[in-house]
Every structure is written in C-alpha cells, then in structure tokens.
Amino acid sequence: MSEHLQSWREGAARTAIVGFVESVTTGHDAVPSEQRIAVFDNDGTLWTEKPMPTQLHYIVEQWAAAARADPALAAQQPYKAAVDRDFAWLGGAIDKHYAGDDSDLHTLIGALVRTTVNLSVDDYQAAVEAFYRDARHLTLARAYPTVVYQPMVELLRYLEANGFTCYIVSGGDRDFMRPMTVDAYGIPPERVIGSAVGLHYDTTTNDVRYGEHFDFFDDGPEKPLRIWTRIGRRPLLAAGNSNGDIPMLRYVQKHPRSLSLVVHHDDDTGRGDAPYDKGAETVLGEAGTSGFTRVSVKDDWASVFAP
Amino acid sequence: MSEHLQSWREGAARTAIVGFVESVTTGHDAVPSEQRIAVFDNDGTLWTEKPMPTQLHYIVEQWAAAARADPALAAQQPYKAAVDRDFAWLGGAIDKHYAGDDSDLHTLIGALVRTTVNLSVDDYQAAVEAFYRDARHLTLARAYPTVVYQPMVELLRYLEANGFTCYIVSGGDRDFMRPMTVDAYGIPPERVIGSAVGLHYDTTTNDVRYGEHFDFFDDGPEKPLRIWTRIGRRPLLAAGNSNGDIPMLRYVQKHPRSLSLVVHHDDDTGRGDAPYDKGAETVLGEAGTSGFTRVSVKDDWASVFAP
Numbered sequence: 001m002s003e004h005l006q007s008w009r010e011g012a013a014r015t016a017i018v019g020f021v022e023s024v025t026t027g028h029d030a031v032p033s034e035q036r037i038a039v040f041d042n043d044g045t046l047w048t049e050k051p052m053p054t055q056l057h058y059i060v061e062q063w064a065a066a067a068r069a070d071p072a073l074a075a076q077q078p079y080k081a082a083v084d085r086d087f088a089w090l091g092g093a094i095d096k097h098y099a100g101d102d103s104d105l106h107t108l109i110g111a112l113v114r115t116t117v118n119l120s121v122d123d124y125q126a127a128v129e130a131f132y133r134d135a136r137h138l139t140l141a142r143a144y145p146t147v148v149y150q151p152m153v154e155l156l157r158y159l160e161a162n163g164f165t166c167y168i169v170s171g172g173d174r175d176f177m178r179p180m181t182v183d184a185y186g187i188p189p190e191r192v193i194g195s196a197v198g199l200h201y202d203t204t205t206n207d208v209r210y211g212e213h214f215d216f217f218d219d220g221p222e223k224p225l226r227i228w229t230r231i232g233r234r235p236l237l238a239a240g241n242s243n244g245d246i247p248m249l250r251y252v253q254k255h256p257r258s259l260s261l262v263v264h265h266d267d268d269t270g271r272g273d274a275p276y277d278k279g280a281e282t283v284l285g286e287a288g289t290s291g292f293t294r295v296s297v298k299d300d301w302a303s304v305f306a307p
Numbered sequence: 308m309s310e311h312l313q314s315w316r317e318g319a320a321r322t323a324i325v326g327f328v329e330s331v332t333t334g335h336d337a338v339p340s341e342q343r344i345a346v347f348d349n350d351g352t353l354w355t356e357k358p359m360p361t362q363l364h365y366i367v368e369q370w371a372a373a374a375r376a377d378p379a380l381a382a383q384q385p386y387k388a389a390v391d392r393d394f395a396w397l398g399g400a401i402d403k404h405y406a407g408d409d410s411d412l413h414t415l416i417g418a419l420v421r422t423t424v425n426l427s428v429d430d431y432q433a434a435v436e437a438f439y440r441d442a443r444h445l446t447l448a449r450a451y452p453t454v455v456y457q458p459m460v461e462l463l464r465y466l467e468a469n470g471f472t473c474y475i476v477s478g479g480d481r482d483f484m485r486p487m488t489v490d491a492y493g494i495p496p497e498r499v500i501g502s503a504v505g506l507h508y509d510t511t512t513n514d515v516r517y518g519e520h521f522d523f524f525d526d527g528p529e530k531p532l533r534i535w536t537r538i539g540r541r542p543l544l545a546a547g548n549s550n551g552d553i554p555m556l557r558y559v560q561k562h563p564r565s566l567s568l569v570v571h572h573d574d575d576t577g578r579g580d581a582p583y584d585k586g587a588e589t590v591l592g593e594a595g596t597s598g599f600t601r602v603s604v605k606d607d608w609a610s611v612f613a614p
Contacts, residue, residue: 034495121535178539188341189539190497199535201528201554206561208535221508228428228506228515230537232485232496247508254513 004158006302007151013261013300016293017155020259024236025162031257033163037235039227039248040152042170042177042194044241044280045263046185047148048137050273052091054144055176058131060090062115077104078111087138098243098279109214112173113197116210121175121199124210129179139272142305145184147273151301152239152263156185159237167191167235169227171219171244193226194218219244224251239263239295243282249292260292267298311465313609314458320568320607323600324462327566331543332469338564340470344542346534346555347459349477349484349501351548351587352570353492354455355444357580359398361451362483365438367397369422384411385418405550405586416521419480420504423517428482428506431517436486446579449612452491454580457613459546459570463492466544474498474542476534478526478551500533501525526551531558546570546602550589556599567599574605 008014024031043049063082067074074083081089093104116124137147156166168187170177174194181187195218198211218226224247227235238245238252239261249260262283265274274297277284287294297304315321331338350356370389374381381390388396400411423431444454463473475494477484481501488494502525505518525533531554534542545552545559548570556567569590572581581604584591594601604611 122541174536175539190537192539196536199532201531201558203528203554203557206531206554206557208531208558221510224508224513224515225506229481229503230497232482232499234429247510247513250510250513251508251515 004161005151005154007154009300009302011296011300013293013295016259017158017261020237020257021159021162024257031236035233035236036159036162036164037231037233038156038159038164038166038237039169039193039231039235039239039252040156040166041240041242041245041248042168042172044265045149045239045245046152046168047144048140048273050265050276051138052087053094053172054137055172056090056094057135057138058128058176059112059115060085060087061131061135063111066115078108095278109217113210113212113214116197117212118209120202120205120207120209122207124175125179128176132180137273140305145180147305148184149263149301150303150306153185153306155239156187160186164237165191167193167227167231169218169223169238169248170194171217173197174218193230221247223248227251237261240283241265242279244279246283246286249283250290253291261295262287262292263295263297265297267296267301267304269304311468312458312461314461316607316609318603318607320600320602323566324465324568327544327564328466328469331564338543342540342543343466343469343471344538344540345463345466345471345473345544346476346500346530346538346542346546346559347463347473348547348549348552348555349475349479351572352456352546352552353459353475354451355447355580357572357583358445359394360401360479361444362479363397363401364442364445365435365483366419366422367392367394368438368442370418373422385415402585416524420517420519420521423504424519425516427509427512427514427516429514431482432486435483439487444580447612452487454612455491456570456608457610458608460492460613462546463494467493471544472498474500474534474538476525476530476545476555477501478524480504481525500537528554530555534558544568547590548572549586551586553590553593556590557597560598568602569594569599570602570604572604574603574608574611576611 040046043053060082063079067079067083073079093108097105132145140147159166172194174192174196177194178189178192181192196215198213198215199208200211202209216222234255235252237259238249240249241263252258253260265276268275347353350360367389370386374386374390380386400415404412439452447454466473479501481499481503484501485496485499488499503522505520505522506515507518509516523529541562542559544566545556546568547556559565560567572583575582
C-alpha cells in the first residue's frame with residue numbers, strides 16, 4: 001500500500017506510518033472503519049505557514065484597504081502595520097501568543113472580526129475564493145493552493161485508501177479554509193474544523209451572517225473539544241507541528257492504537273519559509289520523550305511541494 | 308425509486324418528495340451530490356416526543372436519583388417534580404419556552420448541566436447507552452430506539468440512495484442522541500447536530516469533560532447557525548415539526564431547488580403520544596402559505612412505527 005507515499009523517503013517516520021496503518025486495518029482486531037479518524041493541523045502541517053500564515057496575508061490586504069478608505073484607521077495597529085507592510089509587527093503578535101502574551105493577538109483578532117461584521121457567510125466565501133485565485137505566496141511566488149505539502153497530501157490519500165476519514169483541525173478560521181480544502185486536500189467543508197467568529201441568523205434575508213465577536217480560537221486545549229463537538233469520536237491519528245497541537249496529539253495518543261505525528265521544519269528551502277523551530281520548541285522536545293513520531297522535512301520528505 | 312417509501316401513502320406529500328428528488332438528481336442541471344444535504348429535526352420529526360421528550364425521561368431519572376442521595380434537593384424544582392413524577396411541571400417548562408417564557412427552562416437546564424459536571428464524554432456515552440437499553444417509553448411501552456417513525460427512516464434511506472447526506476439538527480442534547488442514531492437512523496455521530504453543554508479539556512487524564520455551563524440551545528434561529536458551523540453548506544431539504552424549526556425550514560427554503568417538510572401529528576394513536584398541535588401552531592399555519600410541505604401523519608403515513 002506504500003505506493004501512496006512516493007514523496008516519503010525510507011526511514012523511521014515512514015516505517016511508523018505504514019506499520020500503524022497495517023496494525024489498525026488488518027487481522028482479527030482491525031479497528032472498524034467508522035472509527036478510523038485522522039485529524040490534521042493545517043498551517044505548518046498541511047501547507048506552509050511562513051513568513052506568515054496565509055490568513056494573515058489575506059487579512060493584511062483587508063486592513064490596508066480599510067485604512068485607505070478611512071485614514072483615521074491608518075494611525076492604529078494593526079492597520080498601520082498593514083499599510084506599512086510591517087510583517088514583523090504582525091508576526092510578532094503570533095509569536096507573543098505562543099510565548100503566552102495575547103495582547104497583540106487580541107488587537108489583531110478584534111480587527112479581524114471587524115472585517116466581516118454582518119457579512120453573510122456566502123459573501124465571505126466568495127471574497128476568500130477570489131483571494132485564493134489571485135494572491136501569491138510572499139516568498140515562494142506561487143498561488144496558495146499550490147504551497148501544500150505533497151507528502152502530507154499523499155498521506156491523506158493513503159489513509160483514505162485504508163478506510164480512514166480525515167479532518168482538518170486548525171487554529172485558522174474555519175471559513176477561510178473551507179474554500180480551498182476540497183481542491184488542495186480533497187477534504188470537504190464539513191470536515192474542516194477551525195477557529196470561528198460568532199454567527200447570527202438574519203430572519204429578513206434568511207442568511208447566516210458574522211457577528212461582532214470572536215467565538216473561539218481553535219488552538220491548544222480547544223482542539224480536542226472541537227474534535228469531540230464535530231466528530232464525536234477519539235481519532236486514531238493526529239498530525240501537528242507546533243506547541244498548540246500538543247493537547248490534540250495527547251488526546252489522540254490516549255487511544256491505545258494511535259499514532260501522533262509532529263512535522264519538524266528542519267529543511268532550508270532558501271525561499272524564506274523554512275527552517276524554523278519557533279512555536280514548536282516544546283512539541284519537538286516532547287517528540288523524543290512522549291511517544292510522538294517526529295517527521296523530519298529534511299530527511300523524511302523527498303520533496304516538499306508538488307512540481 | 309419510490310420503493311423506498313413503502314409506508315408513505317399516495318398523496319401530495321409523497322408526490323412532492325419524489326418530484327423534488329427527481330428534479331435535483333436528474334437532467335443536465337442535477338445538483339452535484341456533495342451539495343445534496345438534508346437536515347432533520349429529531350423529537351417529533353424522526354421519533355415520538357410525547358408525552359415528553361426521551362431526554363427528559365432520562366434526566367428525570369437522574370434527578371430522582373440525585374434527590375434520593377441528597378434529600379435537601381428533593382424540596383427544589385426540578386428535583387421535586389422528578390421525585391413526584393410530576394410530568395405536568397416538566398412538560399410545562401417546555402410549553403412555557405415555546406410561549407416565550409424560559410424561566411422554568413433555565414431551572415431545568417441548570418439542573419441538567421449539574422448532572423454531568425466533570426463527567427467525561429465517554430462516561431456520559433456509556434450511561435446514555437444503558438438508558439437506551441433498559442428504559443421504556445412511558446405510554447408506548449417500547450424501547451426508545453424502536454419508537455422512531457418508520458416513514459421517516461424510509462425517507463432517509465430514499466435520500467441516501469439518491470446521493471444525499473442526511474444530518475440530524477435537533478434541540479436535544481447532541482451527546483444524548485449520538486449513542487442511538489447509528490442503530491435507529493443509520494446516522495453516525497459526526498452528523499448529529501444538537502444542543503451542547505460547554506466542554507473543557509482535562510490535561511491530566513487527556514479526556515474531554517463537561518463543564519459547568521450550558522453552551523447553546525439548538526432551536527429556532529440557532530439551527531441555521533449550527534448547520535453552517537458543522538456542514539458549511541445550505542441544505543436542499545429540511546424536515547421539522549415545531550415552531551422552533553421555522554428558521555431552519557426558511558434557511559433551506561431560500562435555496563431555489565429545496566423542499567421544506569413539516570410533520571403534522573394529526574393522528575390519534577390512542578397511546579398517548581398523538582395527536583397534538585401544541586408548539587407547532589405557527590409552523591402549521593405557515594405550511595399553507597409559506598411553501599412548506601405538510602406531512603399529515605394520519606393521511607400520508609400508512610404506519611407510524613415499525614411492527
């Protein structure tokens with residue numbers, strides 16, 4: 001069955017994956033297929049997240065447009081950073097979050113929510129689809145739906161060929177991911193779990209619209225809760241790459257026949273999206289001691305992106 | 308394809324269903340199968356809900372047990388009603404909700420949440436499974452998983468045979484439904500949408516546990532929000548039976564090729580679970596004027612339950 005994993009080199013990671021799949025799908029104690037659930041973080045696990053997550057690129061463009069329309073905004077963060085293309089401030093907000101300081105993240109999320117207040121989910125979807133069509137990754141200069149990790153797409157297909165159902169469980173906005181996940185990963189919208197802005201129902205137009213408040217950030221201990229809410233089962237396989245994935249990896253690991261994978265960005269592409277350990281120090285430290293299986297991009301993947 | 312609808316009599320409802328399915332599945336403008344989503348209310352739509360919803364029966368038993376263990380509780384509502392088997396008080400709380408007064412419902416929900424504080428979702432599942440095995444419907448004297456409406460189960464199978472994916476969207480507790488929906492309806496846990504108690508993640512045991520607060524009541528305008536959250540598409544078919552289903556029925560109805568069904572309990576079984584219009588006055592009134600298709604239990608169904 002390993003013809004599915006063509007971009008994976010022989011090694012401990014590939015051996016662990018194939019051994020896991022064979023152990024849960026064969027023999028008298030095979031796990032029933034409805035229980036073969038796999039969950040994948042998105043940014044940094046299924047596609048590139050540096051120099052900044054795709055969603056941040058999108059939102060920076062929204063803020064820059066808002067600042068052009070209302071110059072008073074341009075003096076405030078995060079609009080100022082957007083206009084100045086000050087990615088250091090924006091990346092810093094994420095880094096501070098991982099260091100335990102959410103002050104800039106709150107500023108950022110507040111401004112994020114303001115971009116969609118009262119927008120219908122359908123109109124947001126159309127705006128995001130246009131972004132995926134037109135935007136280019138900042139350093140790789142490719143359309144975002146093409147900066148997905150080819151070995152991980154092969155892993156999704158390999159799992160599906162063995163009766164698994166795969167879900168995305170990301171800190172990214174659920175509705176920002178949904179317009180690209182079918183084409184890029186073969187994962188339909190009902191299997192995309194992510195952060196969420198609060199919704200309200202418009203009884204005049206019979207549409208679902210975004211509200212004024214952020215609902216939840218699907219990271220850290222929130223991930224297992226959202227997995228239960230949406231799926232109603234403990235998965236068999238989890239894959240992540242950052243400290244925010246630890247609770248999900250451990251939740252899955254409690255299943256006695258599970259596999260928890262950590263993607264380690266130890267390769268240097270020279271294109272500005274790797275290598276890095278930042279935000280992953282703890283989970284990488286744990287990979288050696290906690291039974292998580294480390295996937296080395298440098299050693300375990302023969303290629304990162306599709307040609 | 309109508310061999311699937313053996314318990315449905317010829318008539319306007321059956322004709323509308325078959326015509327709808329043929330129109331969205333055949334011809335050059337057939338709706339792609341991934342967009343063929345159908346959503347079903349549960350209590351009163353897929354199974355009986357009188358003289359009281361199944362979940363209330365379960366929770367009454369929990370409260371009575373709590374009051375036996377702590378006599379101070381037995382003087383308070385809803386424990387008093389549970390000990391006295393005062394179903395009038397309990398049913399009244401639901402009726403008052405539909406009349407716009409949630410005071411008793413809040414008392415009831417507060418006591419409901421207290422039954423599961425810190426319980427793991429797995430332990431709750433085991434408790435609910437035991438209830439479904441042992442409990443009997445109060446007037447029909449059958450196990451609850453057998454008081455499902457046979458014509459609606461046939462409708463689920465008919466839709467699936469035509470490429471639809473069916474979901475439950477109920478005001479009932481999501482995790483109370485999940486242990487019975489596969490066997491009774493063929494609907495897996497990931498397609499059960501319902502009300503929810505807040506969750507927290509226990510990093511010591513790596514389990515998902517219930518918290519101290521109710522999260523949301525999946526009724527009325529909440530239903531379309533939860534449909535979007537979970538499915539990410541506007542469904543093509545909705546079925547309900549009470550006023551709380553109106554926003555869901557209208558949300559679906561906005562799709563130009565949709566069908567919205569309202570089950571009308573106009574039959575008299577003589578067994579204490581029908582007829583009734585209470586809680587459905589508005590939606591039944593609208594069935595004639597708003598394009599909802601009325602399903603008469605008396606006229607459209609040849610039998611209500613499987614033998």
